[in-house]
């Protein structure tokens with residue numbers, strides 16, 4: 001998974017990677033050459049008192065060291081560019097993929113893990129690439145080159161090399177095998193803590209209102225402790241790792257000096273060669289150490305690559321049509337034909353064989369108990385979900401065959417939970433139609449009964465809006481969302497309980513102002529308050545996902561007991577008796 005991901009995304013950086021290889025090779029060869037030059041200075045210069053030789057070889061050493069530094073700097077630069085670019089590309093792909101997800105896929109993963117996967121997980125891959133390009137090239141060359149050079153200096157001490165490397169290798173294998181599942185748990189726990197934090201920050205007001213701070217603090221503490229526990233567990237292996245490597249290096253040094261000293265004594269090698277051998281052995285072990293460091297990162301990166309690939313390979317269930325059909329007319333006639341809808345994983349459908357049609361210039365209202373499926377129904381209109389059976393058409397064309405852009409500009413949804421983006425009031429209002437003029441924005445605000453409070457703000461249309469629109473009140477947010485839909489001038493307006501946060505007077509004024517604006521359009525409105533839908537041309541009564549009655553307010557008062565119950569529970573006794581007579 002990791003290799004496939006790296007292979008795919010490193011393709012664009014081939015020239016840079018080749019440059020890294022060349023310069024790392026140059027730098028490593030230079031590093032390997034230095035101890036042997038040093039040995040020659042000792043054996044042929046110092047031991048024989050040949051100052052000229054020392055100067056000449058010293059100058060060569062200086063030149064080699066200079067080449068090594070320059071090559072290393074260039075290699076690190078190229079490696080960093082590659083790693084950062086690769087990270088950016090993976091992030092972009094994940095972002096695009098998540099952008100193509102329908103609510104179904106987003107619901108399957110959950111927002112916190114999608115965020116972690118596109119930030120923390122990609123960062124792990126980026127780090128591995130960076131370290132890999134810097135160390136993974138250098139470490140094997142240094143290791144093999146070091147072995148060759150060390151054996152050239154004294155084959156008699158070669159057994160020291162053959163013993164120390166496998167010891168390190170076995171240790172590494174054990175540790176990497178242990179780390180792999182732990183890293184998977186760690187990434188899951190990062191998801192967990194992100195999820196808790198996100199929920200708590202979003203619901204901070206509710207938490208305070210219900211004095212649940214202590215409970216929530218404990219919940220966070222639990223998630224935090226779980227992450228800490230696994231981090232400590234992983235850390236304890238890291239802590240063990242480096243002393244073990246150090247110990248092996250010290251034992252190897254002592255062994256080289258002990259056995260090498262005897263060989264010098266016996267005249268089998270010279271002091272300079274012994275020094276070079278020691279330096280090579282240490283270089284080999286440092287290379288193994290670097291490899292170890294890399295290996296430590298690999299298990300975590302493998303887990304991250306799996307998680308990223310899972311996102312990238314998830315097929316969005318909602319496809320844009322292969323051959324989009326442009327409707328012959330653009331009026332806004334909306335029809336549901338025997339539509340059944342079920343949430344993924346749910347046991348039963350939430351909408352059962354729903355059929356109705358709504359025509360331009362008319363208002364269709366949907367009323368029903370909480371949980372009866374009103375929001376689910378209207379969410380099908382902008383194609384947030386697709387029905388599992390039946391079809392929804394707009395001007396005679398099934399939504400599944402609509403060009404996505406066309407559908408987006410045809411349906412203006414004001415969601416139940418109004419949401420604004422960080423920016424300004426103007427940038428939010430222009431969300432659906434960038435070219436709208438300031439005058440048009442003010443007109444929309446006036447209809448939405450929001451112009452007054454916007455005018456009161458010193459910066460007017462340019463007043464800042466914070467993420468989610470948290471710096472305006474619930475009612476103001478709702479009105480701005482209504483204004484945003486008006487600016488788009490869609491063929492179908494969908495108001496999902498969009499007037500609930502407004503007081504009765506503002507609600508009435510807004511409705512009055514909306515009438516001329518929506519004259520040419522179809523209006524679908526979900527309402528809790530009967531008073532807001534009495535003027536609707538058609539009212540659907542929804543019960544457990546089924547339409548149990550339909551008609552105008554008057555017709556329903558005569559025909560639907562459920563509707564009458566709702567009316568009686570909401571309107572004053574005077575109004576309801578007046579209506580029945």
Ligand SMILES: Nc1ncnc2c1ncn2[C@@H]1O[C@H](COP(=O)(O)OP(=O)(O)OP(=O)(O)O)[C@@H](O)[C@H]1O
Nearest residue numbers: 107343346350368369370371372373374375376377
């Ligand atoms: N994302 C979801 N996944 C699974 N089930 C869901 C999801 N959203 C809603 N439901 C379920 O679908 C049913 C209908 O919900 P819906 O939100 O459409 O009702 P509603 O009539 O709009 O309610 P309200 O008036 O409270 O907004 C409920 O039983 C709800 O639990």
